[in-house]
Amino acid sequence: MSRRPYVRPISKTTWFMRNGRYKIYVLRELTSFLVAFYSFYTICALAILASGSVEKWDSFITAQQCTGWAIFHAVALLYFLFFQTFPWFKLAPKAMPVQVGDKKLPDSYIIVGHYVAWIFISVFILWLAGAL
DSSP, X not given: OOSSOOOOOOOSSSXXXXXXXXXXXXXXXXXXXXXXXXXXXXXXXXXXXXTTOHHHHHHHHHHXXXXXXXXXXHHHHHHHIIIIIHHHHHHHHHHSOOEETTEEOOHHXXXXXXXXXXXXXXXXHHHHHTOO
């Protein structure tokens, strides 16, 4: 009899592909690359703006109006929505249980409240920006 127990070999690169929850976890964690990209991107935009050169800023804004950038930003927004915002709203009742009297408020009320607040805030920001 062997003294060393059997250890199932696990791939170091594809371990997350065996379970659906692990796949979602890895996809959610990949949003950190988008956060890093947008942080760097914002710093670059601020550096261009701080340089005081109107020509550089205009060329930066013109580059942002390219179809490729618009598609990239739209895909990044959808990626954030599906892997950060929606799960966070589903988690909110667990992190913030609301008790009214002796009864706990149903989770669906808290989730719907977050979505309603999100819509109102988004409409308000669009109104401030002059898009509405």
